Amino acid sequence: MSTHLDPITDLAVGLEQPVSLIDPHGRRLQDPRLAPYAADVAAADLLALYRDMVALRRIDTEGVALQRQGQLGLWAPCLGQEAAQIGSARALRNDDVVFPSYRETGVMLARGAQPGDYVRMWRGEEGSSYDPAVMHMAPLQIIIGAQTLHAVGYALGILHDGSDQAAVTYFGDGATSQGDVNEAMVFASSYGAPVVFICQNNHWAISEPVAVQSQHPIAGRAPGFGIPSLRVDGNDVLAVFAATRWALEQARAGSPAFLELVTYRMGPHTTADDPTRYRDPAELEYWRGRDPLARLEALLRVEGTLTDEIAAGLASDADEAAMQMRAACLGMTTRAPLAVFDGVYAEPHTGLDEERADYARYLATLAEA
Incomplete structure (x- = not known):
């Protein structure tokens, strides 16, 4: 696909309102910038994205339950961010390499994680990860923003190898205030590294609202580094999928790209957090009305792709995935402390x-x- 969004002199696009292809009520929208990147997405593809999102929400719910039952030390929920993670991860090639933060459970799912992979780190077991060589995904990163430097370093290696892979790094709105993220963008721009920066703006850096640290859209920062950017409705899985294709096209053509996926963290920062202490319940209710799963479900039902029978089957499959994760967790043998x-x-x-x-x-x- 060779369609380009804007001239090179107009690096920041779609900054006023996040770009969408499906509105909160499940109705299709037309956007000339993203439409070419979603033109080949068929009904079956949308249903597959919905299947992943249903499975992710169920796995995430099980992770919270396991932590509350004392089986995990911590869990970082991604409730509300399913479209941002699944839509972007499903646009990647298998050989693209991901550098995540600690919340990318959905990216793990899309990269082929096994049941135990979701919980090993949060349980503190030996290995504490999946196999990065198999998943093409670095271990989850707790240090805020550090993974962006790792991604750019890997992308520079891609340049030296002459490959057409891309490195992709995920981080939250809070991480954009870290020096590491800004330094990573300096290096990426200076050397034309094939890296895609994906900021999941979920509106809260623990208890700090995004408005405190960013008076303007976060996507507007990237052009200052010479990096094209796009601000996308992160609860619209189709728009996220299309935007990630655009960003990957930029990266493979020799320019890093930046996506701000505007979404919302509907749960706590982690299971150690109580969001009721700092978040207005009315804000949460507003974003529940923009639920990424409900949005895609509405579209699929109107278009006749999703029936009650299919939905029941997807829910059953999601339950099975969650039960496999639970069984893997409970079946782990913790080695002796001195080991x-x-x-x-x-x-x-x-x-x-x-x-x-x-x-x-x-x-x-x-x-x-």
Whole structure:
């Protein structure tokens, strides 16, 4: 696909209102900028996107339940962000490499995660990840914004290899205030790195609203670095899919690209957070009216693609995926605490022996208590 949105002199497009192809009521919209990138998306493709979103919401619900039941130390919900994650991840090629933050459960699903992959890190088990080489996805990153630097570094490697892959990095609105993100964009622009920056603007950086840190649309920052950007309705899975195709086209042609996906975090920041302490319930209700699943479901039902029977089947499949994740979680064997020192060095090390002994003494005090 060779369609271009705007001349190179007009780097920032769609900044006033996020670009949409499906409105909150499930009605199709026409947008000349994104329409060419969604022209080949058939009814079956939309249903497949909906299937992923239904599965993701169910997996996310199960993750919260597992944490509340003491099976996970923490969980970072993505309730409300299903379209942003599934729509963007499904636009990627299998060999494109993803550098996520800690909330990209939907991207993991789209990249082929196995049931245990969703919970291993949050449970603190050995390995604490999936296989990045198989998933073409770096481990989840807790340090805010650090993954953007990793993505640009990998993209520079792609340039040296002469490949047409792209690196894709996800981060939240809060991360855009971090130096790492801005430094990453400097390097990406300076060297023409094939990287796509995807900001999921979910309106809250823990308890800080986005309006506090950004008086103007976040997508407007990227052109200052010489990076084309687009502001997209992040609750419209079709618009997100099309916009990601546009961004990947820019990256493969020699320019990084930036997407601001305007969505909403309907749940807590993590299971350690209580959003009722800082969020107006009326705001949450407003965004519930823009639910990404309800929007696509309305369209699919009007167009006759989704029936009650198909919807029941998708719900059943999602339940099964959640139960497989639960079974994998409960079936994990936690290694002995002192095993954390195993394999640190190839040869015995006296300093490590001392640390092991200190830790053993500490564990003994816990057992006595």
